[in-house]
Amino acid sequence: MDFRATWTCPGPDGLTDEHAVAFDRGRQRRVLIVPALFEEQNRTRRLLVETMRRLDAAGIDSFLPDLPGCNESPQDLARQSLHSWRQAMADAARQLGANAVLAVRGGALVLPAHLPGQVLEPVAGATLLRQLLRARVLAAREAGDHASIDALLDQGRERGLVLAGYRLAPAMIAGLESALPAHEGQRTILLAELGGGAAPWSRAEPGESAQQSTALARIVAA
Amino acid sequence: MISGGAMRVNAVASDETDDRLRAILRDVLGLSAETVAGFDAGTALFGALPELDSMAVAGLLTEIEDRFGIVIDDDEIDGEVLETYGALLAFTAARVG
Numbered sequence: 001m002d003f004r005a006t007w008t009c010p011g012p013d014g015l016t017d018e019h020a021v022a023f024d025r026g027r028q029r030r031v032l033i034v035p036a037l038f039e040e041q042n043r044t045r046r047l048l049v050e051t052m053r054r055l056d057a058a059g060i061d062s063f064l065p066d067l068p069g070c071n072e073s074p075q076d077l078a079r080q081s082l083h084s085w086r087q088a089m090a091d092a093a094r095q096l097g098a099n100a101v102l103a104v105r106g107g108a109l110v111l112p113a114h115l116p117g118q119v120l121e122p123v124a125g126a127t128l129l130r131q132l133l134r135a136r137v138l139a140a141r142e143a144g145d146h147a148s149i150d151a152l153l154d155q156g157r158e159r160g161l162v163l164a165g166y167r168l169a170p171a172m173i174a175g176l177e178s179a180l181p182a183h184e185g186q187r188t189i190l191l192a193e194l195g196g197g198a199a200p201w202s203r204a205e206p207g208e209s210a211q212q213s214t215a216l217a218r219i220v221a222a
Numbered sequence: 223m224i225s226g227g228a229m230r231v232n233a234v235a236s237d238e239t240d241d242r243l244r245a246i247l248r249d250v251l252g253l254s255a256e257t258v259a260g261f262d263a264g265t266a267l268f269g270a271l272p273e274l275d276s277m278a279v280a281g282l283l284t285e286i287e288d289r290f291g292i293v294i295d296d297d298e299i300d301g302e303v304l305e306t307y308g309a310l311l312a313f314t315a316a317r318v319g
Contacts, residue, residue, distance in 0.1 A: 039277065127284070134296060135280035141300065142276065149296050164277055198249030202285050204278030205252030 001025060005063060007095040009088040011075050019072040020065035020092065021049060023056040031055065031062040031117065031220060032098035034089050037106035037128055038166050040201040041070060044104055046208045047200045047216070054217035062102075065092040067110075078160065078167040082125065082175035085110040086182075101186065102220055105201050108181035118220060120189045121199070122181035129176040132163035153177075189219055229262045231308055235315035239290075243311055246289060250282050263308025268301065279304060292317045 005022035008015040024030075033048055035041045045064075052062045068088050069077030086109075093101065093112040101118075103111035108122035133149045140147040155161060156173040168176075191199050194212040231240055244258040251273040268274050274282070283294050294317065303313045 131280050131284050134283060135277040137296060138279050138299065139276035198252075202250055202281050203252055204250055204275070204281055205273050207252050 007092045009091045018066055020063045022063050023052050024061050027061045029060040030098045031100045031102055032093045033064045034103040034107035034111045036104045036201055039164055040105050043201050047213055050213035051216045058221045063096045078169050081171035082109055082179050108183050109179045113182050113184050118187045118189050119183040121191050125176035125179035135164050231263045231311055234312040239315050239318055243314055246285050250285050261307040265307040268304035290318050
C-alpha cells in the first residue's frame with residue numbers, strides 16, 4: 001500500500017490529476033474525508049491522518065483528498081470557489097469508490113451530501129471568512145494601517161483578496177459569505193465527543209492528541 | 223480547567239472568567255497549564271508571546287466569542303487590548319457582563 005491515490009477533476013486545461021492520502025486495501029467500507037478549509041486544513045491534518053491509521057486497523061479504507069489549489073494540488077487556488085471544491089469532492093468520492101463521508105469543519109460546506117457519514121463541528125463560511133479578515137485587519141493595524149473589515153470585504157467581492165496567505169477569488173469570497181454546512185442526514189460530531197482537549201482547528205501552534213484520533217475513528221467505524 | 227495555583231486578577235473579573243480566559247489562551251496558543259497559571263495582570267501578550275501573531279489573535283478572539291457567547295466588534299480591538307493579560311481579561315469581562 002503506498003498511502004496515496006490519484007483522482008482527477010476539471011482544471012483550466014482539462015482534467016487534472018489530484019492527490020489523496022489513501023489507506024486502500026480494497027475493503028468494503030470506504031470513507032472519503034473532506035478536509036477543513038484554509039489554515040484549519042493544516043491544523044487538522046495530523047488528527048485526520050492518525051484517524052485514518054486507526055480506521056485502517058479497524059478494517060476500513062479511507063481517503064483524504066486535497067482540495068484543488070491546496071497542498072499537492074497542481075491547480076491555482078485563485079481560480080477555485082466553493083462550487084469547484086464541491087464538484088471536486090463529488091468527483092473524488094465517485095472515482096475513489098467512497099461509500100461514506102467524514103467532513104471536517106468547513107469541509108461540510110463542500111461535502112458530497114448523498115453519502116452517509118458524519119460531519120465534525122461544521123462551521124459556516126461566514127465564520128471562516130470573518131476570522132481570515134480579522135487576521136488581515138489586525139496585521140494591517142500592527143503596521144499602522146487602519147483597514148476595516150467592510151472595506152476589505154468590498155475589495156474581496158470585486159477583485160479577490162489575499163487572506164492569511166491564501167489568494168481567494170471573488171467567487172470564493174462570495175461563496176464563503178453565504179455558505180452554510182450542507183450536511184443532510186450525516187451525524188454531527190461535537191468536539192466534546194472526542195474526549196476533551198483543545199480543538200485542533202483553533203490551535204495556533206501544532207499539536208496532536210492520540211485520544212482525539214482514537215475517539216474520532218471509533219465514531220466513524222461504529 | 224486551570225489548576226488552583228493561578229495568580230488571580232480579581233480586580234477586573236470573576237475567578238470563573240479568569241479561569242476560562244486562561245484555558246482559551248492555553249488551548250489556542252498551545253501553552254502549558256503552568257505557563258498560563260503564571261500569568262498576572264501585567265504579563266505581556268501581543269508582541270511578547272511568539273505564538274501570538276495576527277492569525278493567532280484572530281483565532282483567539284473567535285474562541286473568546288464562542289466560549290463566552292459574546293460578539294466582539296473588530297473596531298474595538300487595538301494593540302492595548304492585547305498588550306497584557308490584565309487588559310485582555312478586563313476587555314473580556316466587560317463584555318461578558
